[in-house]
Amino acid sequence: MTRTVTPDAVPNPRIVVFGAGSVGCYVGGRLLASGANVTLVGRRRLRDILMAHPLVLTDYQGYRSETHLTPDQFTEDASVVADADLVLVTVKSAATANAGESLAPHLRPGTPVISLQNGISNAAVLESRLPGASVSAGMVPFNVVQKQPGHFHHGTEGHLMAARTDGLDALLPTFARSGLALELRDDMLSVLWSKLLLNLNNPINALSNVPLLEELSDRDYRRCLALAQRETLELLAQAGIQTVKLTALPMSLVPRVMALPNWAFNRLASRMLAIDPVARSSMWEDLEAGRPTEVDYINGEVVRLAQSLGRTAPINRCLTELVHQCEVTRRRWPGDELLAELRSARRLAARA
Numbered sequence: 001m002t003r004t005v006t007p008d009a010v011p012n013p014r015i016v017v018f019g020a021g022s023v024g025c026y027v028g029g030r031l032l033a034s035g036a037n038v039t040l041v042g043r044r045r046l047r048d049i050l051m052a053h054p055l056v057l058t059d060y061q062g063y064r065s066e067t068h069l070t071p072d073q074f075t076e077d078a079s080v081v082a083d084a085d086l087v088l089v090t091v092k093s094a095a096t097a098n099a100g101e102s103l104a105p106h107l108r109p110g111t112p113v114i115s116l117q118n119g120i121s122n123a124a125v126l127e128s129r130l131p132g133a134s135v136s137a138g139m140v141p142f143n144v145v146q147k148q149p150g151h152f153h154h155g156t157e158g159h160l161m162a163a164r165t166d167g168l169d170a171l172l173p174t175f176a177r178s179g180l181a182l183e184l185r186d187d188m189l190s191v192l193w194s195k196l197l198l199n200l201n202n203p204i205n206a207l208s209n210v211p212l213l214e215e216l217s218d219r220d221y222r223r224c225l226a227l228a229q230r231e232t233l234e235l236l237a238q239a240g241i242q243t244v245k246l247t248a249l250p251m252s253l254v255p256r257v258m259a260l261p262n263w264a265f266n267r268l269a270s271r272m273l274a275i276d277p278v279a280r281s282s283m284w285e286d287l288e289a290g291r292p293t294e295v296d297y298i299n300g301e302v303v304r305l306a307q308s309l310g311r312t313a314p315i316n317r318c319l320t321e322l323v324h325q326c327e328v329t330r331r332r333w334p335g336d337e338l339l340a341e342l343r344s345a346r347r348l349a350a351r352a
């Protein structure tokens with residue numbers, strides 16, 4: 001007989017994090033540090049580090065924990081999901097299909113799986129590979145950067161969200177105990193697009209090659225972000241997709257605030273979102289590490305939305321192309337040059 005998962009019957013649910021990198025080690029590590037039963041699935045290079053050194057977690061509010069992992073708490077073997085009560089998928093978007101294929105042979109029917117990834121379509125990709133699982137789209141609003149090998153730092157505010165699906169309610173106390181509250185939502189498409197509107201800053205931050213706080217202090221970079229966000233908001237309105245408030249301001253006002261002069265922006269910024277000085281975008285981390293970026297799953301989603309509506313998205317298309325060029329050439333962009341490039345892309349598209 002097939003055993004289906006009933007997490008409310010499990011006092012200490014077994015959680016597997018698939019894709020132990022910045023988000024996976026931070027979220028999984030916080031759960032572990034609070035006594036949860038967690039196994040991280042990741043690469044050998046990180047396993048070697050974490051077998052020799054503690055997993056160090058810090059946050060922008062002074063949290064710090066050091067956890068010595070046992071050999072069975074970090075593995076390269078996907079079959080550990082066989083007795084999981086919850087799987088958190090934290091690979092980059094290009095690796096999602098492969099993650100689903102690695103999990104599929106081992107997962108019990110009905111196991112809750114949360115995609116803690118940026119972008120719009122990761123949960124759907126997982127669902128297509130894991131038809132028996134209960135897949136939920138999730139959202140990580142905060143930034144995590146690996147400061148040193150094995151030291152993960154959470155640098156901005158916000159709490160985890162996931163689409164309400166069967167079995168997740170019973171897991172909420174486990175997240176609450178870790179200090180990372182999980183909110184279940186019925187409007188996850190809106191949450192994902194709203195997060196994507198914030199992630200439109202990822203390519204700009206990556207191309208700037210400076211920390212988020214420094215980049216957002218430069219009005220030219222902020223104007224680039226405002227252009228990309230306005231273009232996206234117009235398309236979302238046409239598609240009938242609502243946005244939700246993920247910072248102190250409604251999403252529709254964010255581009256207006258981004259375009260403000262520095263003196264006015266600085267007054268509002270500290271009330272909008274707490275960011276510490278070392279935080280950078282995950283796209284910057286990818287570029288630095290010489291990995292392909294997620295730009296096709298962020299700005300590329302906007303370009304695809306435009307196509308589906310018979311429109312174009314020249315600003316987001318241009319950012320996608322510049323990041324792909326940068327993956328090869330390593331060219332970084334000063335704010336004024338990037339703004340000029342985006343405006344010229346928009347002019348050319350208007351003439352076409």
Ligand SMILES: NC(=O)C1=CN([C@@H]2O[C@H](COP(=O)(O)OP(=O)(O)OC[C@H]3O[C@@H](n4cnc5c(N)ncnc54)[C@H](OP(=O)(O)O)[C@@H]3O)[C@@H](O)[C@H]2O)C=CC1
Nearest residue numbers: 019020021022023042090091095117118140142143144282
């Ligand atoms: N970092 C951040 O601040 C934030 C990131 N996000 C999103 O969260 C997701 C994860 O990002 P992040 O944590 O930065 O990514 P990372 O690249 O740091 O972590 C993913 C890890 O998973 C590993 N991995 C991939 N495939 C497998 C596999 N089949 N088996 C085992 N390990 C595997 C990767 O190894 P390898 O590189 O060798 O493939 C990598 O170490 C992304 O969608 C990102 O956009 C969301 C909010 C904030």
Ligand SMILES: CC(C)(CO)C(=O)C(=O)O
Nearest residue numbers: 141142143199280281282
């Ligand atoms: C938290 C944020 C928005 C920081 O840029 C992010 O999602 C990322 O780096 O991918």
